Amino acid sequence: MSTNGRMMLVCQGRGVDSPPVWFMRQAGRYMEEYRRLRERHSMLELCRTPELAAEVTLQPIERFDLDAAIIFADILLPLEAMGVPFHFAKGEGPVLERPIREPADVERLDTVGAEERLSFVYDAIRLVRERLDAGIALIGFAGAPFTVASYMIEGGHSRHFAKTKLFMYEQTQAWHLLMTALSDVTLRYLERQVKAGAQVVQLFDSWVGALGRHDYREYVMPHSARILQGLQNTAVPTIHFGTGTGSILDLMKQAGGTVTGVDWRVDLTDVWKLLGDTTVLQGNLDPVVLLGSRDTVKRAVTRVLEQGRGRPHIFNLGHGILPETQPENVEAAIEQVRTWSKTHERI
Numbered sequence: 001m002s003t004n005g006r007m008m009l010v011c012q013g014r015g016v017d018s019p020p021v022w023f024m025r026q027a028g029r030y031m032e033e034y035r036r037l038r039e040r041h042s043m044l045e046l047c048r049t050p051e052l053a054a055e056v057t058l059q060p061i062e063r064f065d066l067d068a069a070i071i072f073a074d075i076l077l078p079l080e081a082m083g084v085p086f087h088f089a090k091g092e093g094p095v096l097e098r099p100i101r102e103p104a105d106v107e108r109l110d111t112v113g114a115e116e117r118l119s120f121v122y123d124a125i126r127l128v129r130e131r132l133d134a135g136i137a138l139i140g141f142a143g144a145p146f147t148v149a150s151y152m153i154e155g156g157h158s159r160h161f162a163k164t165k166l167f168m169y170e171q172t173q174a175w176h177l178l179m180t181a182l183s184d185v186t187l188r189y190l191e192r193q194v195k196a197g198a199q200v201v202q203l204f205d206s207w208v209g210a211l212g213r214h215d216y217r218e219y220v221m222p223h224s225a226r227i228l229q230g231l232q233n234t235a236v237p238t239i240h241f242g243t244g245t246g247s248i249l250d251l252m253k254q255a256g257g258t259v260t261g262v263d264w265r266v267d268l269t270d271v272w273k274l275l276g277d278t279t280v281l282q283g284n285l286d287p288v289v290l291l292g293s294r295d296t297v298k299r300a301v302t303r304v305l306e307q308g309r310g311r312p313h314i315f316n317l318g319h320g321i322l323p324e325t326q327p328e329n330v331e332a333a334i335e336q337v338r339t340w341s342k343t344h345e346r347i
């Protein structure tokens with residue numbers, strides 16, 4: 001078990017020689033090794049076959065000097081387990097076959113024992129843990145109720161979240177029923193991931209930045225809080241992540257999470273001022289930087305490191321790696337973290 005790796009130490013508020021580094025979407029299309037597997041298998045086949053999911057999870061670990069692996073899966077997998085089928089359409093992202101349109105659709109959700117139908121994820125976690133060095137942490141994850149509900153209601157990706165917000169405002173009782181169902185399933189799903197060997201779990205509320213403070217507090221916060229507070233019984237650290245969340249970060253921290261994950265729109269120094277210096281922050285390099293020259297990468301990575309200096313910081317992007325990224329730039333970013341850390345004392 002990795003109890004002494006950098007990732008676990010920082011999550012416990014302890015000092016390290018270099019900030020731990022990992023990247024959201026570190027396994028995926030920007031890697032040739034992944035694209036080769038994708039020629040023979042669909043994204044969902046990769047997720048549902050533990051041996052393949054384990055292999056994909058380990059691809060970036062074999063290639064780069066990372067401090068954590070994240071299990072290869074998707075935040076939408078629990079939908080199918082609840083009787084809501086979907087597929088990934090080329091160039092379009094996820095498409096739900098029967099989006100939620102009315103309260104009766106919420107009542108039809110098959111939530112009882114949904115986590116049992118996701119056993120392939122736990123099997124993949126067990127396989128990865130067996131093959132991972134003790135110093136590298138394994139991260140499990142799930143989508144947060146708001147972000148998952150937005151896919152269920154919109155039927156796919158959305159720009160304005162109009163259907164989701166109107167459901168929230170006008171079918172409020174059914175909204176809370178849906179959010180309660182999702183938080184129940186998500187808590188049980190994450191507990192099972194921890195039992196299988198996940199040592200940290202991240203709750204992805206990727207699109208929650210679309211909400212104002214009032215709406216976050218009223219319609220979302222209690223549900224995310226139930227998951228994050230429920231996970232305290234497992235004793236694993238949790239990462240609470242969203243994008244565009246600058247105006248609700250204090251509420252997100254209050255909802256829970258050992259670590260707060262932020263995107264590139266905020267300065268880390270401002271977030272520490274707001275949330276307190278002992279808050280563990282994860283982020284926040286702009287993923288677009290990794291499309292630039294080696295020099296652009298070095299400069300931007302250094303700026304993030306300087307902001308994190310002397311504070312509990314997990315180096316990551318502000319959102320997932322873009323598919324156009326050159327793997328050499330991922331390597332250069334990690335190398336810059338290590339080089340900089342050798343010449344700068346942490347505290």
Ligand code: CP3
Pocket residue numbers: 023024025026027028029038043070071072073074075076088092093094141157204206320
């Ligand atoms: O980070 C990792 O390496 C673990 C794997 C992971 C995936 N999805 C694999 C994936 C994680 C953590 C996710 C989370 C996820 N999935 C989120 C939250 C994080 C975020 O990026 O905001 C969301 C919103 C989803 C839903 C989803 N899955 C979308 C919108 C898409 C299509 C978009 C796209 O890039 O094509 C996916 C598909 C998906 N999930 C891919 C991967 C590697 C691309 C699959 C492929 O075509 O090979």
